[in-house]
Amino acid sequence: MTTGTGTPVPRTAVVLPGTGSDEVFVRAAFEVPLAAIGVRLVAPEPVAGPRLAEEFLAALEAAEPPVLVGGVSLGAHLAAQWAVANPNRCLGLLAALPAWNGPPNGAPAATAAQLSADAVRDQGLDGALAIAVDGVAPWLADELTRAWHRYGDALAESLDVAATHTAPTLAELATLDMPTGIATCADDPVHPAAVAHTWAKALPRAAVSTTRLDIVGHDREALGRATVLAWLRAGGRV
Structure with a gap:
């Protein structure tokens, strides 16, 4: 669809979950704000x-362009990796809680994922979950309990993927000349706000909105609203 001036506007957004999370959380956070x-x-x-990772990228590839793409x-x-490779098929990026750029290099989220993968192998899913x-916060414990049990026997391998995946470099992000909304949580040490602002500085058209995990705990949509608001502030058109 286009605006009255012929500018394409998105009608679909494909949003991917984070490490050890699932589409249930994505729907709770993003469905209403979108x-x-x-x-x-x-x-x-x-x-x-x-x-x-390959299956998530395949889901983006299957979307009918042009689309918004995003994830947690x-x-x-x-x-962001898919958008870098497919800029002509993408009308913008929704990036909630980016955790690093380039190789993980000991980023807190990567370290947490690897420690959890090791714990699953050493102590089983329930033992690792008890540690995690x-x-x-109770809401986060509930999210992890639901999602991790859905991953089942493949949880450790899934966490390995997250712990070792190379994110787009700052140079690659600099090629994304499209509206990008970035959300960060001021009280989230695993996804430092500094990373969100580093992404924003590298991207040609980006804005950052800030919320808090304790707010998301009461209202999952707070994360989606922050991301969508940032996208609009970055020049997203609807």
Whole structure:
């Protein structure tokens, strides 16, 4: 679809989940905020295992262009990777909680994913889950419990993928001349706000909106709203 001036506007957004998460969280966070601007959400289900990243990229490839693409954490990295390779098929990027750029190099999210993968292998899914949810907010514990059990026996391999995946470099991000909305949580040490702002500085047309994990705990849509608002501020058209 186009505006009255002939400018294409998105009607579909494909949004990918983050490490050890699932499409249930993506729908809870993004479906209503996207619907508010007339965009239909497509939230692919994770295909757990060593081909996790390839299957998510295939879901983006299957979308009818032009589309918005996006994701949370690892999902944001994969969406940006696809957009770099397919700029003419993409009307913008929604990047919630980017965790690093280029190789992970000990980034907190990558380290957490690898430690969790090791724990799954050493102590089984339930033992690793008990470690992962110890001391975290109840809402996050509930999210992890649901999603990790859905990954089942392929959880460790899926976490390996997340821990070792190379995100787009800053030079690659600099080629993305499209509106990009980035959301960060000020109280999230695993996805530092500094990474979000580093992405924004590299991207030609980007804006950052900030929320908090304790707000997302009460209102999942807060993360989606922050990302969509940033995309609109970056020049997204509807």
